[in-house]
Amino acid sequence: MAAFAPVTSQYQSVLLLRAREVVEKYRTYDPPNMAAFGAELRDSAPACACLAMALKQLAERSQAAFPVHDAIVQMIVGTYRQVGTAAAKAEEIEPLFYKVHAHDIMRLEEPRKGFAGEQMWNIRLGQQTDGGGIKNRRSVLYSVSAYVAYVYGNQYAPEHMMQVYAEYCALAEAVEAFAGCIRLIHDRTNDIEPVEQPISDAVGTVLESLGAGASEAAKLMPAFRRYHAADLKRHEAPRKGPAGEARWDV
Template sequence: MAYAPVTSGYRSALQLRTAEVLEKYRSYDPPHMAAFGAELRDSAPACACLAYAINQLAQRSHAAFPVHGQMVQMLVDVYAKVGTAAKLAEDIEPLFYKVHEHDIMRLEEPRKGFAGEQMWNIRAGQQTDGGGIKNRRSVLYAASAYIAHVYGNEYAPEHMMVVYREYCELAEAIQNFAGCIRLIHDRTNDVEPVEQPITDAVGDVLGALEAAGSEAAKLMPAFRRFHAKDLAKHETPRKGPAGEGRWDV
């Protein structure tokens, strides 16, 4: 007979996926401002992917998973804070296009084509791979979209100890994603030639994500409080798993 996993037997799918996103993003070095502009542009939909995953967990907790109603509400509160970060991130693209209108024009509407426009370059020769920002692929969004895909189409835990790990590690998952936004923020401070309002706008998004992570850190102790008896069946089973299993519904 197969027994359910103990508390530490599973890792959060969201924590694992966001860790992969952070690891991939740490190694990404945008070659020019056209590429970095795409990262700024898509910070909002990337945040929305994380919010979507949390919303899916909240909806399934409400409709299918036997968890205390207060846990669902706490999860909705976390989702709302991530949603706030996504909403703040929506301001970055129009602000970026406004503050850097002339810079972006050189990329997207080059005068006399790129061959002509590059004569204004600081360094001799063409510094982009051609093309502007609008249709350029964002590394952050491409990686984050996979998170939404997994939660929307593939994630279907069959046991509550798996769900428990999602609640336990949600704070870490949010911090992983916030780490990507922090990398963008650091670049606006130290590397990329952007104006201060851009740095401030990215900082606002980062602050909102960190607030969401702090809110998510309350989930594990609350889960253990509301479901102490349920967890005890798995962590300290009476007469071992075989004995405790005789109480199974």
Template sequence: MAKKGKAAVPFLLRTTGATLAAGALGALVYIPSLLLRGVAATFGGLFRWLRLAPRNGKKWGARFTRWSVTVSKWVFLKLMRRAKAKYADAVRPDVLTDFPEPGRRTKSAFDWPSDHFGGNLVSVFQLETEGMREAYARYEPPMMLAVAAEYWGLPEGLTSTGEAIRQLAINTADKYPADARMADLVAEVYALLHQAAQKAAEVGPLFAKVHEHDLRRYEEPRPGEHMWNILERRQDGSFDQRQPSHFVAVTQDIAHVYARYEPGHMNQVAAEFEGIPTGIDNVAAAVQLLQVRSNEKYPVDKAIVDALADVHTLLLKAASAAQDLMPNFRRLHAPDIARHEAPRNGVEAEGMWDV
């Protein structure tokens, strides 16, 4: 509301300015148009008297006087388009463009030992999502149908990411010697990712709705449809809206690799719990990149930007929830972890309790 209030005054001023400018220019054009109308009427009457024309010049003269109306309307519409665009920019929600570097570790409020359990390992989920993020950042859709494929592919890509988290929850419950409450916590993170995927499923249909005319030009082209193109060189049309998106392609490996991953030690499982927040951050950054490009680069309706912002927000909520995984893992398994971080009478002695 605050943004709309601040933007309303400049918008009203621009509207008033557009009206005055259109009126002034129309008045300037009206003066020579009157002279031309008089000339047309005079010569028209002369040509009719000489039997060189079937009618006098009043009809042609009237066309000259309509010039002022046409010019006024053109100026007013042009200035109003600018005013509306500036108003839309002023009230549009802020879009973050600060992308953290891949590989950064999530900051924690907990003070763990410098050589904490699992700290010398990197999560498989984190590594896979970093590769996904970097690959997606390099991708440049060559045409709008390729961009459309990204919007349609968002839910499938996020579902693939969520599948890895779901697999971790199942393994924690069924395979790993971990407290059952850890599986519940991982399942909560998965539920938030699932919500993000459901929200992402709204982006494609929204895009199809607000860009129905643009898409129809591709799907049901009229004869000579290319004559409406903006650029002289036509795109080759090699991309199709129904093809898998690049986002889908780079996220599928996350689920596939994670499904085959079999940790051999609990420090590897601990590394997974610690790396989940950063991994989800990587996925969120890819969605945010699509959001920023949609806002600043692609010719799409701003409703698409807002929908992507909602998806990004849900992913950040999932990453925030994942921040609790490692602290809870350490709390629920404190005696087991203490054997590794503070072995009694040394590692060899503590190893006598191995089973």
């Protein structure tokens, strides 16, 4: 019996699944101190770059392997560029953080008379640190985001275009889901962490670029339906049913 391609609703976007997993894992993380939170601020840039890499891979696959209109490829490139801009803006956070909080960071990374001495300046008497600065500290955000960069690598092998269409349809939601991680950081800068306003503003600009990327991606599905209306009709309203329509298959 011939196998027929199911409609798009029966597929889930690979990127959206990964983006949701990243947010779910990151949402439970509560940085224990400012050194740990500083690592999250620092690695917001490589985390955004992971998402940008996935979009770059999707654009390249769409250009080289998927039979789609070139305008679709350009829209994916536009989304990639916006997310790339977010990554570039996030690169500005670390040097700004070190500048604005130079004295605070000095206490962590160059403690006077060692940590035992520096702790005499702590707000709470006898409070202990974990004895580490920011530079070599791993961030949870990057650790949960890293594998997103490879989501469309060699292992992604869709059998037909309805699977690819599912990726296109969910692209905006995937970018928005990932942006949820940066939003969590932004909320902490506003509500919890003792950082100066320029830090919160800098994280906010990253969020704005991710939002622009999601807006660009939202144009993809209606454009795809417009450019590939005849192709989609064969799947969504097959003449004489799937068995009849399949007689036109290449």
